């Protein structure tokens with residue numbers, strides 16, 4: 001006896017998605033982004049699976065990196081926001097963490113902190129995202145000061161980040177690429193720019209290191225179908241089961257607030273999954289759910305532990321029938337669309353309450 005709500009995690013799909021990234025960018029190094037608990041998948045298990053397949057991992061902060069080190073992960077790990085306090089540079093040098101330098105404060109900390117070992121560093125250039133990074137006109141000065149600091153093991157990797165690579169007809173990506181190239185031109189150092197949409201659709205951005213995250217979890221970052229993304233396999237399948245089935249007469253209302261009203265004699269199935277399990281409360285009536293492998297619309301408000309689904313058009317559904325909320329057969333991106341959010345957020349906000357069940361097929 002166990003509540004059937006769970007997030008299945010298919011490690012075979014993860015390996016397959018890495019191989020797609022490799023085949024799209026065969027001559028570059030691959031850094032797998034596992035920040036935010038590997039986008040909700042569980043960073044330790046995902047990092048341990050990825051480590052033999054990739055050249056490095058990336059996280060947001062040293063806490064995330066040290067969790068992986070404590071679990072025995074030994075490959076390089078980049079801190080993509082750099083450090084938030086000077087003493088973290090010592091931790092980074094001790095544990096082989098690569099640091100991003102993206103502003104003057106971080107550079108001064110590096111210049112002034114005595115380190116137990118040389119550091120590997122990425123110098124981030126703001127080419128238009130305007131979130132992190134040094135401006136193109138500051139770049140030469142930063143580069144010189146980094147080399148002069150005597151703290152680096154090698155020249156910094158030169159990096160930037162795209163604002164709109166998931167929009168294929170947006171001219172911003174080409175503008176960012178041109179500014180990145182003109183800024184780096186003539187400077188030694190490897191280069192890195194590509195997130196998942198750029199790995200999939202902007203081959204001219206691959207350079208020396210690609211940095212995919214979302215695509216490794218098997219989902220397309222594009223709103224429209226895109227051929228390179230077609231072969232991705234979802235790693236996470238959020239599933240549960242039907243625990244109640246009932247008939248609802250015309251005019252009857254279902255769920256909190258009675259927000260959905262039956263327009264015809266209806267059959268409604270209750271599935272034990274809710275916003276307490278990471279299923280979004282903002283999912284509107286009509287959001288697809290797979291019951292016994294068939295699509296049926298969510299109806300009524302999402303509760304903490306349950307949802308209701310209109311199964312009137314389905315063959316008879318029994319208690320215990322399997323329900324898939326997203327994953328195999330139902331892309332998370334599609335669920336995100338009727339929910340006013342992105343697949344990135346739906347995956348990443350998966351709470352610890354939801355058991356993560358690892359499979360390897």
Ligand SMILES: *Cc1c(COP(=O)(O)O)cnc(C)c1O
Nearest residue numbers: 033080161195196211212213214
């Ligand atoms: C999160 C992140 C990535 C990965 O982006 P995806 O779209 O998930 O592939 C790459 N680079 C940086 C700097 C990031 O913050």
